[in-house]
Amino acid sequence: MSEIDKKFQSKNFKSWNNSDLKNIPVDGKRYNSHAFMEKEWEFMWPKVWLLLGREEEIPNPGDYQMEDFGKESFLMVRQDDDSIKSFYNVCQHRGARLTFSDVGTAETFNCPYHGWKWRKDGKLIEAQDSEDFPQGDPCQNLRLEEVKTETFAGFIWINMDKNACSLKEWLGPIWDDWQAYEIHKWKRYVAQTVNMPCNWKIILDNFNESYHLNTVHAPEKAVTKKRMPSGVDTSYKSTQFDLSDEGHNRMIMQAGYGPAGSFEEGGIIEDPLATVMRDWEIDPDNFTGRGFDTREAIQKAKRKLGPKRGYTHYENLHDEQLTDAFHYTLFPNFAVSLWADGFHFLRARPHATDPEKCVFDNWWYASNPKNEISPIRSTVGIHERGNFAIEPDIFNHGEKSLGQTIDQDAVVFIFQQYGLRSRGFNGAYFAGQEKRVHRFHEMIESYFEE
Ligand code: FES
Ligand SMILES: [Fe+2]
Structure with a gap:
């Protein structure tokens, strides 16, 4: 010392x-x-670990908060079991940003480009002409890309590293x-x-x-x-x-x-x-x-x-x-x-x-x-x-x-x-x-x- x-x-x-x-x-x-x-x-x-959102701002299932972070943007979404899942704010079809609204309530995120519907837990539930994909029905194969999420002090924290240590360990x-x-x-x-x-x-x-x-x-x-x-x-x-x-x-x-x-x-x-x-x-x-x-x-x-x-x-x-x-x-x-x-x-x-x-x-x-x-x-x-x-x-x-x-x-x-x-x-x-x-x-x- x-x-x-x-x-x-x-x-x-x-x-x-x-x-x-x-x-x-x-x-x-x-x-x-x-x-x-x-x-x-x-x-x-x-x-x-990034401090990104506030739990109380998304109290009910379907409530979401969006935060931009540099070239990334994240959606933090309240789930039916009261947990919070976070996703990159990007459509897995051809990369359109899903939403520009900071906060809202939604059962699905509907891509503004070709209309694919992503359920609030990340699953793709609707894609037009889904039979026309040689690599298989996208609804069977695709999910929104999820990021690790934890809460502490009422804040929502995310980590892009799937293998990150726990938030508690990180905060020491x-x-x-x-x-x-x-x-x-x-x-x-x-x-x-x-x-x-x-x-x-x-x-x-x-x-x-x-x-x-x-x-x-x-x-x-x-x-x-x-x-x-x-x-x-x-x-x-x-x-x-x-x-x-x-x-x-x-x-x-x-x-x-x-x-x-x-x-x-x-x-x-x-x-x-x-x-x-x-x-x-x-x-x-x-x-x-x-x-x-x-x-x-x-x-x-x-x-x-x-x-x-x-x-x-x-x-x-x-x-x-x-x-x-x-x-x-x-x-x-x-x-x-x-x-x-x-x-x-x-x-x-x-x-x-x-x-x-x-x-x-x-x-x-x-x-x-x-x-x-x-x-x-x-x-x-x-x-x-x-x-x-x-x-x-x-x-x-x-x-x-x-x-x-x-x-x-x-x-x-x-x-x-x-x-x-x-x-x-x-x-x-x-x-x-x-x-x-x-x-x-x-x-x-x-x-x-x-
Ligand atoms: S880029 Fe999202 S549906 Fe096409
Ligand atoms: Fe100062």
Whole structure:
């Protein structure tokens, strides 16, 4: 374990294995070359578990959800026995895409080209002139091509590799960490799907490090105090970085502290933390100059009041989880900031043909207690719940805000994409605290070797 890995240890969360790096070079070409993109398509994407759908969006037999993923598209379909089967969204006659609708209910998928009817369990049940096939009746011989499907945390995960390990094995320590939150009961309140002019890995790189927080998100506070206004302790020395053997990462940042300035005499607790405290029946004025004490006070108040207010999952959570930022990146393309009541879903999907484009999902799920009185409260912000967002709002980057923090990240995504094209870039020069970025690229390359 390196010095970085040892710096801070959460009380209740033992560090993961944090295996050493091979220190491969990370050049610019991987972000813009078609050759690298093709390698990912050939060797990596068909082997990994992908978080793709949401169980509650297809509650009844015949309900389906369709998700595009790079050059692929998948149909996830609820079956009569309540299980979910997933298929490539392609007709086995001559390769037409079966449907372009994101969600629906169907007993059969009828190909728009020659009208073949594929039953929801994948069997072909009707083909015109079926006697005219020298190789035999297609209904006797063909099925939709199925992909391995499992569910966890209310999400539908697929793997194109028929011999893939189980999802539980794939997720390793994430499984237990997440189960405590009862995320399967959480609802989606924000769903923005954005066409981004950058490679998908740029987004994951960014979510794999916290080195940029003080410069991209809170530059004016960075010089004197390594704390963001939102009361998250962003210093790498107080952050726990974990790398799992399975290739996933975890970063635990203590949060719930008062903003910069509230540690000194007379320093007041400002919003959003002040509002969060009032929600939990704590008077922020009693904490003037005591910005270090607010974290524990919030934890205690949530413990006491949470179950009565319907936050049943608090019983399963450790104190840290009631306030702190637990940020996970799941290999290869998913990141989440997980708060006691919010799941900031950050997923990058590769573009079908262009390595310098991707699709970025900026979604929020939140706990849904019976007696909910407030919007989604994370200790870094207040997110209006609005209505359930079943249909994602799809647009091009720049057309709408993605929220202040992600807007700031997105600007970086784009100018980094420009810089990475340069023949004058000699490869990344990583800090210790950027180990997760480096490891991410090593994981990708490990698929090319097999
Ligand atoms: S391509 Fe689907 S029926 Fe012909
Ligand atoms: Fe960021």
